[in-house]
Amino acid sequence: xxELKDVSYYYRSQKDxxxxxxxxxxxxxGVMYAVLGSSGSGKTTLxxxxxxxxxxxxxxxxxxxxxxxxxxxxxxxxxxVSLVFQNYNLIDYLTPVENVKLGGRADAExxxxxxxxxxxxRKRNVMQLSGGQQQRVAIARALASKAPVLLxxxxxxxxxxxxxxxIISIFQKLAHEQEKCVIVVTHSRExxxxxxxxxxxxxxxxxDDTGIVEN
Amino acid sequence: MVIGMNILELSTRCLVRKRAxxxxxxxxxxxxxxxxxxxxxxxxxxxxxxxxxxxxxGASFRMEENEADRHDRTAxxxxxxxxxxxxxxxxxxxxxxxxxxxxxxxxxxxxxxxxDIETLAGQEGIAEYNITTANIVVNPVNFVRIEDPDTDQSxxxxxxxxxxxxxxxxxxxxxxxxxxxxxxxxxxxxxRDVCVISRExxxxxxxxxxxxxxxxxxxxxxxxxxxxxxxxxxxxxxxxxxxxxxGDSYRSENIIMTDLRFPEKPQGCEGDPLYQYATFWVENVxxxxxxxxxxxxxxxxxxxxxxxxxxxxSDTMAENxxxxxxxxxxxxxxxxxxxxxxxxxxxxxxxxxxxxxxxxFLAIGKSKGExxxxxxxxxxxxxxxxxxLATVCAPALSENVxxxxxxxxxxQQEEQRKAEEGMSGGTGVIEYETEVMGVKTEVTGEVIxxxxxxxxxxxxxAVSSSCMFVVMQKPREILSKMS
Numbered sequence: 001x002x003e004l005k006d007v008s009y010y011y012r013s014q015k016d017x018x019x020x021x022x023x024x025x026x027x028x029x030g031v032m033y034a035v036l037g038s039s040g041s042g043k044t045t046l047x048x049x050x051x052x053x054x055x056x057x058x059x060x061x062x063x064x065x066x067x068x069x070x071x072x073x074x075x076x077x078x079x080x081v082s083l084v085f086q087n088y089n090l091i092d093y094l095t096p097v098e099n100v101k102l103g104g105r106a107d108a109e110x111x112x113x114x115x116x117x118x119x120x121x122r123k124r125n126v127m128q129l130s131g132g133q134q135q136r137v138a139i140a141r142a143l144a145s146k147a148p149v150l151l152x153x154x155x156x157x158x159x160x161x162x163x164x165x166x167i168i169s170i171f172q173k174l175a176h177e178q179e180k181c182v183i184v185v186t187h188s189r190e191x192x193x194x195x196x197x198x199x200x201x202x203x204x205x206x207x208d209d210t211g212i213v214e215n
Numbered sequence: 216m217v218i219g220m221n222i223l224e225l226s227t228r229c230l231v232r233k234r235a236x237x238x239x240x241x242x243x244x245x246x247x248x249x250x251x252x253x254x255x256x257x258x259x260x261x262x263x264x265x266x267x268x269x270x271x272x273g274a275s276f277r278m279e280e281n282e283a284d285r286h287d288r289t290a291x292x293x294x295x296x297x298x299x300x301x302x303x304x305x306x307x308x309x310x311x312x313x314x315x316x317x318x319x320x321x322x323x324x325x326x327x328x329x330x331d332i333e334t335l336a337g338q339e340g341i342a343e344y345n346i347t348t349a350n351i352v353v354n355p356v357n358f359v360r361i362e363d364p365d366t367d368q369s370x371x372x373x374x375x376x377x378x379x380x381x382x383x384x385x386x387x388x389x390x391x392x393x394x395x396x397x398x399x400x401x402x403x404x405x406x407r408d409v410c411v412i413s414r415e416x417x418x419x420x421x422x423x424x425x426x427x428x429x430x431x432x433x434x435x436x437x438x439x440x441x442x443x444x445x446x447x448x449x450x451x452x453x454x455x456x457x458x459x460x461x462g463d464s465y466r467s468e469n470i471i472m473t474d475l476r477f478p479e480k481p482q483g484c485e486g487d488p489l490y491q492y493a494t495f496w497v498e499n500v501x502x503x504x505x506x507x508x509x510x511x512x513x514x515x516x517x518x519x520x521x522x523x524x525x526x527x528x529s530d531t532m533a534e535n536x537x538x539x540x541x542x543x544x545x546x547x548x549x550x551x552x553x554x555x556x557x558x559x560x561x562x563x564x565x566x567x568x569x570x571x572x573x574x575x576f577l578a579i580g581k582s583k584g585e586x587x588x589x590x591x592x593x594x595x596x597x598x599x600x601x602x603x604l605a606t607v608c609a610p611a612l613s614e615n616v617x618x619x620x621x622x623x624x625x626x627q628q629e630e631q632r633k634a635e636e637g638m639s640g641g642t643g644v645i646e647y648e649t650e651v652m653g654v655k656t657e658v659t660g661e662v663i664x665x666x667x668x669x670x671x672x673x674x675x676x677a678v679s680s681s682c683m684f685v686v687m688q689k690p691r692e693i694l695s696k697m698s
Contacts, residue, residue: 054691078580089575093232101220102579145579
């Protein structure tokens with residue numbers, strides 16, 4: 001589905017400090033991944049490379065077997081991946097329905113219903129919704145693109161425990177029922193416990209890919 | 216392309232739902248649009264002036280040389296010659312031993328163009344027309360002129376004036392009743408080498424109809440060829456004709472009327488006439504204004520002429536009125552540049568607050584081009600609304616701006632005139648005071664088109680410049696600024 005092939009990343013000004021150091025890994029569909037690691041371990045960089053928001057210094061990122069640089073990063077972001085952020089990142093002048101339509105599908109109303117956003121809420125300004133509701137709209141927008149990979153950066157970071165649990169449950173369903181490849185970057189132990197595979201990043205390398213590893 | 220909302224939908228929603236920002240930008244672009252409109256309208260304004268002694272008669276129009284254009288053409292000739300002695304386009308330039316430059320013009324530079332006169336004469340609604348030459352000063356060979364014994368003639372040219380007319384009956388002094396031909400006849404367009412003289416001149420020299428007068432060049436009195444003109448009439452003076460300069464060469468009794476092509480011969484410029492006025496009479500007085508409009512549309516070099524109507528009003532194009540054209544252009548450039556800078560800053564400031572939105576668009580797969588296109592579309596939509604509003608306000612604003620500029624110009628000219636008077640003690644030429652009667656600006660289709668293009672250009676330049684930061688940054692860098 002999505003594969004890192006010998007990927008390295010460092011800042012040009014700090015060549016001696018590898019953010020990602022020859023990382024290779026294949027993400028599969030129908031699996032929910034949690035990426036753990038301390039601050040500065042390269043989690044966000046990994047997500048940016050998978051999302052096509054940045055390019056590796058060495059190595060390649062492939063989607064469905066094809067180098068994403070060859071297909072084009074815009075096309076990769078549009079067709080292969082969808083993103084969910086910690087701070088939801090909805091467009092403030094659009095309604096929930098319009099935000100979801102940005103994803104590209106006409107059945108925005110249906111998606112919002114699936115995410116538990118009722119009719120009244122759909123008509124309100126998106127900024128008037130609660131954090132949990134905004135994150136649901138953001139997930140609906142991510143699903144609207146029909147991309148096979150869902151990348152989430154600390155999706156429950158701003159949510160209370162109950163709401164976070166609901167969002168985790170949605171991710172699980174997406175992976176197991178809709179065969180999506182869900183990759184979640186998180187600090188949350190609770191979220192990681194619900195993932196099928198846990199990847200721990202340490203010193204720019206994937207240190208472990210089974211179960212939760214203590215920091 | 217899978218994106219579910221198009222650029223227009225997004226731009227419209229952004230503008231409608233972010234009202235405060237939209238109104239701020241709309242106000243700025245509206246003010247800029249108004250001034251751009253005013254600038255273009257002023258460039259094509261007509262300044263209506265009335266000059267004492269230049270009133271036209273009845274249902275007629277008069278065409279004269281435009282002073283400002285004359286000045287421009289002289290400047291062009293000087294530039295063309297590049298600081299060397301020589302001639303260009305009827306202007307002659309020579310450096311004197313003192314180091315000063317002397318510039319003089321031949322008739323081809325000064326004259327009204329015959330083809331332009333004929334073009335206007337051929338317009339629908341024109342019944343007849345007359346051409347009058349400048350008063351050409353020539354040496355009287357076989358007669359003496361009228362002199363005022365009490366006047367010092369030392370600085371006078373000691374000559375007489377010849378005034379040629381295509382049809383003498385249409386000469387403005389005949390039409391005004393200043394002179395009457397009571398002996399012999401007037402000159403017609405069929406005549407060649409004929410003249411009509413004043414009663415005083417005839418009596419002084421014992422001349423009658425049928426006699427021939429001889430004239431030659433005032434510059435080469437002894438050597439130049441003398442040309443004869445037969446007297447076909449004698450005029451009586453009812454009111455003295457207004458002299459164009461001081462000195463007896465120009466006094467009323469010494470003005471000799473001739474056929475149109477005679478004055479250039481003794482002047483030494485045969486084949487190079489100097490037509491000073493062309494007057495056109497309309498067929499139907501009731502259609503005067505319609506004919507005037509029709510004539511103004513004629514394809515001639517209007518910049519070269521003043522066109523005076525029956526009220527004595529002269530429609531002078533902005534480009535011929537002082538520095539009005541220059542000032543309008545300056546306003547346009549200033550408004551366009553400062554407008555672009557202001558819009559650029561507003562959009563830049565606006566975009567700093569939209570990093571979040573731009574990041575989201577990039578994250579969902581929109582290209583930078585699409586993001587910039589949306590910004591452009593927003594600018595264009597605001598520009599369109601501002602433009603429509605400005606179109607409503609433009610006529611009044613243009614009029615006021617043009618009035619102000621013309622008033623300023625008149626004041627400047629007056630101050631300059633006073634300063635020059637003090638320095639030179641006068642030029643010897645009788646000067647008539649020109650009064651500005653009004654300024655007419657018209658928001659024509661051309662003005663609208665030019666304004667629209669300018670506003671669009673300003674907006675596109677400003678928005679595209681302010682979008683540079685989107686182009687220059689990686690999506691990840693933009694996204695990193697979001698949190």
